[in-house]
Amino acid sequence: MITGGTSGLGKATALSLAKLPSSHIIILGRDRNRCEAAVSDIIQATGNKLVEYRLADLSSQASIRSFASKFRDELTPINILINNAGVMCQKRILTVDGYELTFAVNYLAPFLLTNLLIDSLKNNTPARIINVASDFHSDRIDFDNLNGEKSFSPFKAYKLSKLALIIFSFHLSKKLLNTEITVNCFHPGFLKTNISRGLSGVYKFGFKTASFLFGKNPEKAASDLVYLATSPELSNVTGKYFKGRVEAKPAAVAYDIQIGERLWDLSLKLTGLS
């Protein structure tokens, strides 16, 4: 299962995974038309008919809950969960749940979705969770400004959300140590995708120009992500941060166990899981 499989890295990864023998892909997306188009493109390109979609708007916790509840009832097995969907937002927009949109989609959504699907993964071990983070992440976490309530800038909010996702990945990997579920996070490199669509003005111009000049096509990053998701040599590797296929070090704060616990406890409250 991959979130954000309608565009960019997510679509390229879903397509690469669909080429593997016996693969069954579920794209989780928010828009029926875009999901249908992605599924149809992938089936046409690969000949694999086991490519489906499910709907959830990751900016809404009710939508994530409703999807997860129906999905659990289906009993469809999953053994790979790739939390890939992400946004950049020019303005501080609040979601229906009252959270800043970047933080909600890039961090709270994978936190909630993963927790709601954990039993489905536990029932289908060995299983892998991969969170698509970014090297463009903060080196500190300001617990008083997770929602951009004190100050907001598009890149600051994005970097904070990606740091939170890395901290979550490391913390979850420890909680799942004896379960045959691995949890790793991934930086795909700088890509030519639609990620800047939520930006405007100089932010958009700067990001688009840089990605046009220096960005990679998402297909190469997708092959790295497929490697993390499927390669036998990584079957016992957990709690790591990868840049492409190479293990790397994120900001030091990501290894701080107390910060990990504090963020976990707070996230339980923010997602109503506690």
Ligand SMILES: NC(=O)c1ccc[n+]([C@@H]2O[C@H](COP(=O)([O-])OP(=O)(O)OC[C@H]3O[C@@H](n4cnc5c(N)ncnc54)[C@H](OP(=O)(O)O)[C@@H]3O)[C@@H](O)[C@H]2O)c1
């Ligand atoms: N591009 C880069 O240079 C770069 C670098 C490092 C990390 N990343 C990360 O890579 C991941 C993929 O991004 P990308 O570059 O491929 O960007 P993209 O082309 O804009 O794809 C983003 C995906 O997220 C989905 N999405 C956004 N908001 C959603 C919501 N509320 N509910 C459900 N799905 C939602 C989009 O769905 P719709 O089609 O419905 O909009 C789309 O499928 C992101 O996590 C990004 O932060 C990207």
